[in-house]
Amino acid sequence: MTQASLRDRCAGPRADLAAATAAALHVVAAVLVGRHLQDTRRTLFVHWPPLFADWSPHLGPGTPAAVLVAGAVVAYGPSVAARLPWRRLLLAAWAAALAWTWSLALVDGWRRGVAGRLTTRNEYLTVIGRFPDIPAALRDFTQHIVSGSPDPWPAHIAGHPPAATLTFVLLDRIGLRGGGWAGAWCITVGATACAAVLVAVRALADERLARRAAPFLVLAPAAVWVGASADGYFAAVAAWSVALTALAVTGRSVAWAAGGGLLFGLTCYLSYGLTLFALIGAAVLVAGRRRVRERPVLPLLFLAGAAVVPAVFTLTGFDWWEGYRLLVVRYHQGVGGTRPYGYWVWANLACTVLVTGVATAAGLRRAGAVLVRRRTAPRAEARLAFVVAAAVLALLVADLSGMSKAETERIWLPFAMWLLPAGALLPGPRAWLAAQAVLALLLNHLLFTGW
Numbered sequence: 479m480t481q482a483s484l485r486d487r488c489a490g491p492r493a494d495l496a497a498a499t500a501a502a503l504h505v506v507a508a509v510l511v512g513r514h515l516q517d518t519r520r521t522l523f524v525h526w527p528p529l530f531a532d533w534s535p536h537l538g539p540g541t542p543a544a545v546l547v548a549g550a551v552v553a554y555g556p557s558v559a560a561r562l563p564w565r566r567l568l569l570a571a572w573a574a575a576l577a578w579t580w581s582l583a584l585v586d587g588w589r590r591g592v593a594g595r596l597t598t599r600n601e602y603l604t605v606i607g608r609f610p611d612i613p614a615a616l617r618d619f620t621q622h623i624v625s626g627s628p629d630p631w632p633a634h635i636a637g638h639p640p641a642a643t644l645t646f647v648l649l650d651r652i653g654l655r656g657g658g659w660a661g662a663w664c665i666t667v668g669a670t671a672c673a674a675v676l677v678a679v680r681a682l683a684d685e686r687l688a689r690r691a692a693p694f695l696v697l698a699p700a701a702v703w704v705g706a707s708a709d710g711y712f713a714a715v716a717a718w719s720v721a722l723t724a725l726a727v728t729g730r731s732v733a734w735a736a737g738g739g740l741l742f743g744l745t746c747y748l749s750y751g752l753t754l755f756a757l758i759g760a761a762v763l764v765a766g767r768r769r770v771r772e773r774p775v776l777p778l779l780f781l782a783g784a785a786v787v788p789a790v791f792t793l794t795g796f797d798w799w800e801g802y803r804l805l806v807v808r809y810h811q812g813v814g815g816t817r818p819y820g821y822w823v824w825a826n827l828a829c830t831v832l833v834t835g836v837a838t839a840a841g842l843r844r845a846g847a848v849l850v851r852r853r854t855a856p857r858a859e860a861r862l863a864f865v866v867a868a869a870v871l872a873l874l875v876a877d878l879s880g881m882s883k884a885e886t887e888r889i890w891l892p893f894a895m896w897l898l899p900a901g902a903l904l905p906g907p908r909a910w911l912a913a914q915a916v917l918a919l920l921l922n923h924l925l926f927t928g929w
Contacts, residue, residue, distance in 0.1 A: 493847075494840035494904065498913075501831045501839035508828035515821060522884065523813040526925060528825040529832065530885045534926040538591070540584025541923070547577045548697065548915035555693030556907045564685065567692060568673045574696045575669040582922045583665060583705030590926075592661035595706045598928075600633040602646045602708060603660055609647045616640055617795030623804040625811045634708070636808050640796055641747035641787070642708060661706035668710025671895050672696055674717035678724040679899050682765050682865060684858040687902045693911055694841075694901030699918040700833045702927055703888045709749075713892040716745045716755050720896070723759055723780065727766025732776045739783025745892075747787050750802050751881065752892055754872040761868030765861050806881070814883055822883035829887040830873065833894045835917050837910035841900030842866065848903065862899060869896035888929050 505528075512527025525532045551574060562570060583591040597603045608629075609615045622629055623636045630636065635643050646660055654663070672695040680688035704710030723738030725731075742759060745752045763770055763777065770776050788798065809815065831839060845863035852860045873893040876882050882889055904910050921927070 491905070493843060497843035498836035498840045501836050505828045505831050508825040511821065512825060515818070521816055521818055522821065523817060524884055528828045529887055529925065529927065530929055531925040531927045533924065535924050537923065538585040538587050540581040543577070544581035544585060544919060547574065547581055548919060551693055551697045552908055552911045552915055555696065555911060559689045559692040567689065568676060571676060571692050571696055572670055572673045575672040575701065576666065578696060579665050579669050579701040579705040582701050582918065585922050586926065592706050593657040595657065596646070596660040596708065597657040602634060602643050603657060604632055605635055605643060606647055606650050612644065612647065613794050616791065619796050620800050620804055623801065624807050633812065637805060638749050639747040639798060639801055640791070641744060642749065664706045664708055664711045665704065667714045668704040671714040671717040674714065674721040675895055675899060677721040679862060681724040681728040682762065683862040687858055687862055690907065691899040691902035693907060694837060694898050694914065697911055697914050698898050699835045699914060699921060700891055700894050702918055702922050703833065703891055707888050707929060709888045709891045712745070712748045712752060713895050715741055715748060716752055716892040717895055719745055719755065720758055720762060723762050726776055727762060727769045732773050732779055735776045735779040736783035739780035740786055743784040743787035747791055747798070750805060751876055751889065754875055755892065757872040758865065758868045758896060761865050765864060809881060817883040819880050819883065823877060826877050826882060826886045830890060830894060832917070832921065833887050833891065834897050835914040837901050837904065837914050838897050840910065841903050842870070842897065844903035845900045859903065862902065866897060866900050869893050885929060
C-alpha cells in the first residue's frame with residue numbers, strides 16, 4: 479500500500495467523524511439558541527426547540543422491544559442484508575422497519591403513541607363527519623382554509639390538499655374507523671418507504687449499495703415520527719413514486735413510469751410542499767437518460783400518470799392553486815407568521831440531523847466527496863450520490879421558502895428518507911448503526927414528540 483493510499487484511508491474516517499461532530503454541534507447550538515429565544519421572546523412556539531416536543535423522560539411497553547430490535551439490527555443487520563435473496567431482503571427490511579417503528583410508538587403507550595395521535599384537535603380524524611358528501615366537501619374545501627372563514631379547517635387539514643384528509647375519510651367508510659386504525663395505517667404504509675428506497679437504489683446504483691443501505695433505512699431515527707403521523711404515509715407514497723420511476727428508466731418495462739407518475743400526482747395532493755419531489759424525480763430521469771432517449775414514450779407515460787389525480791380533483795371542484803394561495807394566507811395568520819425565519823432557517827437543519835442521525839451526516843460528507851471526484855468515482859456511487867444530492871436540494875428549497883418553520887422533523891420525513899441511503903458509503907457500519915439506534919431511543923424516551 480502506498481503512503482498516499484494509506485493517508486486517504488486514515489483521512490476518510492477522521493473526516494466522517496468531523497462531519498458527525500459538526501452535525502451534533504449544530505443541534506446543540508439550535509437547542510441553546512432556541513431555548514434562549516423561547517424563554518425571552520416566546521416566538522418559537524415549541525417547548526423543546528428545535529423540536530416540537532416536551533421534555534418527558536419515560537419508559538413504556540415498547541421499550542424492551544425497541545432495545546431488542548435495535549440490538550438485533552446493529553449486530554446482524556449488515557450481514558443479513560448482504561446475504562438474503564433480494565426479494566426476501568425487501569420483505570425483511572419492511573418487517574424490521576415495522577417492528578422498529580411500532581416499538582418506538584408504543585414506548586408512549588397505545589393511546590398516547592398510536593390511537594390518539596390523529597384524533598387531536600388539529601388532526602384529520604376530527605373532520606371525518608364533515609365529508610358525508612365527498613364531492614360537495616371537495617368543492618367547498620378552499621372556502622374553509624383561511625382563519626375567520628365559516629367553520630375553518632383545523633391546522634393540518636387546512637395545511638394540506640384534500641387527498642390527505644380524504645385518505646382517512648375513506649378508511650372510515652370501509653370500516654377502519656378511529657385513531658387506532660388510522661395510526662396503524664400510517665405506520666404500516668410508512669414503513670414501506672424503506673423498501674421503496676431500496677428498490678430505487680438498486681435500480682439506479684447497484685445491489686451492493688442497496689444492501690449496505692438497508693440497515694440504515696431500517697434503523698432510522700425518523701421512525702420516531704413515522705409512528706404515527708400522516709407524514710410517514712406521505713413519505714411512503716412519495717418514495718414509491720421515485721422507486722417506480724427508477725424501475726422505468728432502468729428496467730425492461732416503461733409501464734412503471736405511468737405508476738410513478740400516478741403516485742407523484744397523488745403526492746402533490748397529499749402535501750403542497752411535496753411538489754418539490756419533482757427535483758428528485760428529475761434526478762432519476764437524468765440518471766437514466768440513456769433509457770429515456772431510447773424510449774421517449776417514458777416521460778410521456780410519467781406525465782400521463784401524473785395528470786390523473788389532479789384531473790380527478792379538479793373535475794370534482796378542488797382548485798390546487800387556489801388552495802395553496804389560501805394556505806399561505808392561513809400560514810401567516812398563525813404561528814408561522816410569528817416564528818422567526820432567522821432562527822428556523824438553520825434550526826430546521828438541526829431537526830433534520832435528529833431525524834436522519836449523525837451517520838447520515840457522515841454519509842452525506844462521503845456523497846459530497848464522490849460528487850467532487852465523480853469522473854473517477856465508481857459509477858454506482860456517483861449515481862447514488864447524485865440522487866441524494868437532489869434530495870438535499872429539495873430540502874434546502876423547502877427550508878429557504880420560509881413555509882417550513884418548525885415541525886420539520888415530521889414535515890420533512892419524505893425528504894429525509896432519501897438522505898438515509900448515504901449511509902451505504904460508510905465503512906464500519908455497525909458503529910454508525912449503534913449511534914443511530916442510541917439517538918432514536920434517547921429521543922423517544924426523553925421527549926414526548928407531539929405535533
